[in-house]
Amino acid sequence: MQTHIIIITLLALLAFSYFTGRKRSIATASLSKGRYNLHSRPQYYGMMVVLWAGLPALLILFLWTAFDSTVVSALTVSQLPEDVQALSEGKLSLFMNEVKNIVDSGNVSDDTNKQIAAEHYKRLSEISLLAKTVVVFVIAVLIILVALRSIKPTLQARNHVERVMTWLMIACASIAILTTVGIVFSVIFEAIQFFKAVPVTEFLFGTHWSPQTAIRADQVGGSGSFGAIPLFVGTLLISLIALTIAVPLGLMSAIYLSEYASARFRAFAKPMLEILAGIPTVVYGFFAALTVAPFIRSFGESIGLEPSSESALAAGIVMGVMIIPFVSSLSDDVISAVPQAMRDGSYGMGATKSETITQVVIPAALPGIVGGVLLAASRAIGETMIVVMAAGLAANLTVNPLEAVTTVTVQIVTLLTGDQEFDSPKTLAAFALGLGLFMVTLILNIISLHVVRKYREQYD
Amino acid sequence: MTEAMTHNIENRDEFNVEINGTVGKPLIDDPKFTTRNVDVHYGDKQAIFGVDLDVGKNEVLAMIGPSGCGKSTYLRCLNRMNDTIPICKVTGDFKLDGEDIYAKNQDPVLLRSRVGIVFQKPNPFPKSIYDNVAYGARLHGLTSNRAELDDLVEKSLIRAGLFKEVKDDLHKPGTGLSGGQQQRLCIARTIAVDPEVILMDEPTSALDPIATALIEELMIELSGKYTIAIVTHSMQQAARVSSRTAYFHMGKLVEVNDTDSVFTNPEHQLTENYITGRFG
Numbered sequence A: 001m002q003t004h005i006i007i008i009t010l011l012a013l014l015a016f017s018y019f020t021g022r023k024r025s026i027a028t029a030s031l032s033k034g035r036y037n038l039h040s041r042p043q044y045y046g047m048m049v050v051l052w053a054g055l056p057a058l059l060i061l062f063l064w065t066a067f068d069s070t071v072v073s074a075l076t077v078s079q080l081p082e083d084v085q086a087l088s089e090g091k092l093s094l095f096m097n098e099v100k101n102i103v104d105s106g107n108v109s110d111d112t113n114k115q116i117a118a119e120h121y122k123r124l125s126e127i128s129l130l131a132k133t134v135v136v137f138v139i140a141v142l143i144i145l146v147a148l149r150s151i152k153p154t155l156q157a158r159n160h161v162e163r164v165m166t167w168l169m170i171a172c173a174s175i176a177i178l179t180t181v182g183i184v185f186s187v188i189f190e191a192i193q194f195f196k197a198v199p200v201t202e203f204l205f206g207t208h209w210s211p212q213t214a215i216r217a218d219q220v221g222g223s224g225s226f227g228a229i230p231l232f233v234g235t236l237l238i239s240l241i242a243l244t245i246a247v248p249l250g251l252m253s254a255i256y257l258s259e260y261a262s263a264r265f266r267a268f269a270k271p272m273l274e275i276l277a278g279i280p281t282v283v284y285g286f287f288a289a290l291t292v293a294p295f296i297r298s299f300g301e302s303i304g305l306e307p308s309s310e311s312a313l314a315a316g317i318v319m320g321v322m323i324i325p326f327v328s329s330l331s332d333d334v335i336s337a338v339p340q341a342m343r344d345g346s347y348g349m350g351a352t353k354s355e356t357i358t359q360v361v362i363p364a365a366l367p368g369i370v371g372g373v374l375l376a377a378s379r380a381i382g383e384t385m386i387v388v389m390a391a392g393l394a395a396n397l398t399v400n401p402l403e404a405v406t407t408v409t410v411q412i413v414t415l416l417t418g419d420q421e422f423d424s425p426k427t428l429a430a431f432a433l434g435l436g437l438f439m440v441t442l443i444l445n446i447i448s449l450h451v452v453r454k455y456r457e458q459y460d
Numbered sequence B: 001m002t003e004a005m006t007h008n009i010e011n012r013d014e015f016n017v018e019i020n021g022t023v024g025k026p027l028i029d030d031p032k033f034t035t036r037n038v039d040v041h042y043g044d045k046q047a048i049f050g051v052d053l054d055v056g057k058n059e060v061l062a063m064i065g066p067s068g069c070g071k072s073t074y075l076r077c078l079n080r081m082n083d084t085i086p087i088c089k090v091t092g093d094f095k096l097d098g099e100d101i102y103a104k105n106q107d108p109v110l111l112r113s114r115v116g117i118v119f120q121k122p123n124p125f126p127k128s129i130y131d132n133v134a135y136g137a138r139l140h141g142l143t144s145n146r147a148e149l150d151d152l153v154e155k156s157l158i159r160a161g162l163f164k165e166v167k168d169d170l171h172k173p174g175t176g177l178s179g180g181q182q183q184r185l186c187i188a189r190t191i192a193v194d195p196e197v198i199l200m201d202e203p204t205s206a207l208d209p210i211a212t213a214l215i216e217e218l219m220i221e222l223s224g225k226y227t228i229a230i231v232t233h234s235m236q237q238a239a240r241v242s243s244r245t246a247y248f249h250m251g252k253l254v255e256v257n258d259t260d261s262v263f264t265n266p267e268h269q270l271t272e273n274y275i276t277g278r279f280g
Ligand SMILES: Nc1ncnc2c1ncn2[C@@H]1O[C@H](COP(=O)(O)OP(=O)(O)OP(=O)(O)O)[C@@H](O)[C@H]1O
Pocket: B042, B047, B065, B066, B067, B068, B069, B070, B071, B072, B073, B074, B085, B120
């Protein structure tokens, strides 16, 4: 049986066992005073059978399928002639790939070694599949039978089901956490490689960024300098400009939408605002580069400044517009969720609408608003395309918004695009930058959580 | 089942007495509030039908009646709280000290600082206990320094009978209090701004007998200086604190009389049925 057929059959079997379990619980129960003397409601007995049988069976199926080809390959290799086994690791895996191709395509190879290996591989795979089918179903059926037999009115099926459910939920939560941890570790690992070539202090405190290194010894190239300060300053500068635009505009529009606008206008305007977040960033990018940046330049020149044609300001402004909906939409939701009774209380004390909004509604909604701003901030920090197109690639260390700057994400992209050697400092620098960025956002998150909690203590 | 029960009650004979205008003395000589021809609609549904009623200077007027008869709705008209409900339409003639409070040029904000309200459901702000009580005083600039404000907060809490319980936790959130404590916090908040008229919607519904007695004393004390209108489901409370009692029934004002005579010698059949506990 093929894997997907196994799954479908197994699910059907489980569905059947659910109904059997349910029926059996009722059959074993007796009526007393018009109620069944069951510990739990019948569907819990069915569910218990399904969970007990389904989880192990599916787990085995999953693991078997995941490690199937590795094990079969290893077994095949161990049967190969000595001289093939003695091949280097890379060549051996190439050899096995070809073997698998032969098996998949059904062709006949001229190389007898490969042909024999292919036949061997095919036979092992078939045995494995058969064994898998048998094991999965035997286990499922056995557990179902045991579980069905154990059903009696005193069996605490609900408690069993709830316990399994709790563990399932914990498992789900752990997957998210483990993924994050995995990502962090892979980044850290590469970053450590980088820091072997470039000292940490140079990376953290260096003010010059020019990652060009000679790839081959005979090449003429820069020695490369990896001071990340200009990148982080650039990132913060642009994000700050974006937030300066997005927070007031977003908050104001949220207040207008939730407190002043008519229901009809709100129903129309809110989705319109949210569209802003759905426009591809490339589109924002050329809006920034072709419209905003030239405007800033000519405006700056007209008042006697000398803005460069690519500027942090242009990118920041456009990015600010892009993240308005993150602030406005979330804030609007939390502001609308503040109960009317709270507003009534304030009006009843003789407060005006604006007093009510600033002193009661906004403080009550603050944790949610901060959440929206945070989301917007992380979006701004991570944004790449607009910066490439509007702020340039020059790693200037400046806080002048009229100059070209570059950001961490942009540099990561430029470092990793094109043909690269994967162990040169230039490429590895990308991981160090990623790690740095991760740290920055992490710290931002911790700080804002702290702020929210402190404020909440006062207000909730 | 509940629906069937209500249905049943409303079909009972004692409930189906015709209401032809208000009996007793709804109008008085020296009124603080006069209200005439008051109709209130929530959307298509009418909640108040042609009520004429005066609230006298320095009196405590009690409003009683079965649940859903429109007591809260009428009370909320008096400081235009119903303005905040979009579907609510109030018509009629409302005068406070002879001044039309629904006139075009009347500012409801100003009105509400003169006519305070304690709501049926306690609704403390998500702020500290101190800030809850100081809220109105800060808005209206009633105090000029911190010490005065502290003083005002303390006095208001004492009068509402809450101070002893919270004096060490003034900077803890008001929403963390128990239901009855929250109710007293809202009373303290309202009396802190010193309004001329205080509207109270079942202010003691969540209070124990001791706290209730305290609030009733407060009302009696306040009535020397202020005008108070109170909605209550407790007939004893109405008897203890009020000088006049108004009986509402299905959106209509059935009877208004001196409290003594309402409870000893009701004029209208419906009033009698209600106070003798034949329904409601
Ligand atoms: N916000 C509202 N929207 C729609 N209908 C309302 C609203 N508030 C009250 N009503 C209706 O108006 C009628 C009177 O309600 P009101 O709250 O004034 O009753 P009440 O006499 O205060 O009752 P209770 O003693 O239970 O507080 C009820 O039928 C109610 O359904």
